[in-house]
Amino acid sequence: MPKETIFAQGNEAVVQGALYAGLDFYAGYPITPSTEIAEILAQRLPQAGGRFIQMEDELASLCAVIGASLTGLKAMTATSGPGFSLMQEALGYAVMAEVPCVVVNVQRGGPSTGMPTAVAQGDVMQARWGTHGDHAIIALTASNLADVFLMTVEAFNLAETYRTPVILLLDEVVGHMREKLVIPGPGEVEVVQRLRTSVPEGTDYHPYLAREDGRLPMSDFGGVHRFNVTGLVHDMWGFPSNDPAVAYGLLHHLVDKLENRAETLARYQDFFCDDAEVLLISYGSAARSALHLVEQRRARGMKIGLLELNTLWPFPAQTVRKYCRGRGHVLVVEMNRGQLHGEVQKAAEQPERVYLANRYDGVFISHKDIMQVLHVVLGKGV
């Protein structure tokens, strides 16, 4: 039984998904176009027995989120544009110290202050590589409110499962767009709880020793196990180490735990792909325009389909390769200078057939924009 049906913004769908997933703690700093997430949570969290705090900046916000997560709480922050840049230092800490948390980035036009109220998808590569050093990351996205809700829950689930920060990479159009959202009832969507250690008091607990299945059970600050957490290269006890073998092992673990599971972590949907000669690949709000075009052209007999990605990182290269195979033309639709286009080209067996339909002027890309590029690609002129 669905709990409730509401007509709401994407940003509110994030809140609903987070509360469904068991959000206990939010720290944030207001910034357009993500501010509604903070505003709604400031109201709802204390009502639900959770905790909200407005910090002095975005970096402090993610630091506080990491601290709260270490006490056992499900914790999240949300930001946009320059705020996401400020968070990169703490994001790397969460990666290194393997602290589950969710970071929402409702993208806007950049670089720098850019176009605060305009749509863009220019942070795709920043989500992947924004924090320094070799690492892996999970980034999810969505194009409609039902998926925003589900991907928010999924972000918490994956954060807990893999002890990693998860980035929910939305954009201004999805964040501010209102449509119907059916909020699932309890139990309708799986919610993963934190895996805590079964090691009893008095026995050595190793916070960074993986079980056979690769998972690292946690112990809360304030519990019976005392350990150290650091952003330095560390051993299985969490203590700093300069041992090359420890550094090598840790780097492998941090990258492999996600990159080796890229296909397991791949969330995507396909539309009319079976016989498609032209394949569109898109994500976020741009995927709405792509699907609009696909449905419009299908009605006129064109063999065109859409692969909509909900997982951007780790990039599901095998899935994308499979979908690209045998197509006459592949067109990546996104609102940046081709950040995912490059990944699709790397994955595709025939990269010369992978084209880009994009906008990066703050204007939401339309089906007409995509069609214009498609005309050129298909050799039909402008």
Added chain:
Amino acid sequence: METTRIVFSGSGGQGVITAAIILGEAAALHEGLNAVQTQSYGPEARGGATRADVVISQHPIRYPKVISPHVLVCLTQEAYNKYSGIGRPGGLLIIDSQLVTPAKKSDARQVALPMYQAVMEAIGNPVVFNICMLGALVGLTSLVKPESLWRAVQSKIPPAFLEINQRALELGGELASSVR
């Protein structure tokens, strides 16, 4: 019902976005239709030309913005000057007869209603101007049932203001029936 695309335009503070949200909610929650509402923010939260889009359809809505609206509402001269050209032939253009002086002939059917004047005379509070406009819009188009619109208004408006909102809605309906 196939797809109807509506653009509301006016100045910040006129309740243009609220009107769009109420119409979208009426369609999505009370009529079993699909509705998507978006808006473009001007550089200022108040003043300037504000625009809010609503798409209503029995089919799933993909592209969420409005390129050529079936219904265009302009509540200020600035909004009229900026947006009146995007209306489609055969569409409907609703303007406030006191606040907007139409400059050119439109391909759309143009309806000028004294909504602002009627609200000020009958209610004396400009805060319900947008609700009067919704009453007129629904009266002219039958996009949603008046009951659905009223239910959506009730969910958005504090109880103390419900009475004047109800009167504004009725006032809009009456203005619409006068030109139908």
Added chain:
Amino acid sequence: MNTRRYIRERFFPHLWCPGCGHGIVMSALVGAVDSLGLSQNEVVVISGIGCSSRMPGYLDFHTMHTLHGRALAFATGVKMGRPDLTVIVPMGDGDAAAIGGNHLIHAARRNLDLTAVVLNNRIYGMTGGQSSPTTPEGDRSTTAPYGVLDPSFDLVELARGAGASFVARSTTYHAQETRELLAAAIAHQGFSLVEVLSQCPTYYGRKNQGGDAVAMMKTFKQITAPAGSQRAAQDPGLITRGILVQEPRTEYCAAYGELVRELSGHEE
């Protein structure tokens, strides 16, 4: 006093230089925790980056070594998550007054029940002797080879101005006093800051003819006086020690817990 149980002995000897004052502060800190009868499982120690930041690694509490200047922001999340825990934040002068200055003033303003212990050696020791915002005007460092041009921060006044409800200062010469002040700060309900002047003979002392560790500690004795003492009154140039601010003010977690109880009926 059995403070050895608070120490992770397997990490000794520690990495601080011979003569460094930080060990004295660490000893005073565990003494303070012991005097309050706190169990190890209810104490969290969170540091930033620098020489001071290595302290949590040597202490057998829940410990966290975070980012330069950000320790108070991490500590805010820990305290909000578990208001019942005692959260202590050792910081250096670079952490507190430079890169983390904004976090410090906001932590003081919010009055979250955290204890910031600023080990002020007036220099960046870990990276080899660069100036900090507490390096006195005219003193030398590797990044001020001709002497520091800008005036230094008075951390006590900074904390007072930001609204800290407990502020104290001592030096490594006054180890017993430091222990007592730390105990009072930890016991205080609200944000507390204790500045401890700590000697860095390796960099600050060497660059500024400060002498060896003993000479530097003797200097701490000479240039400071207890607040309210006759010496302090006679010589306004002396740095005051002791509790300098102590006023009851609503603690943030308590206020938030009250809000949650009102809105949700949940017990904190």
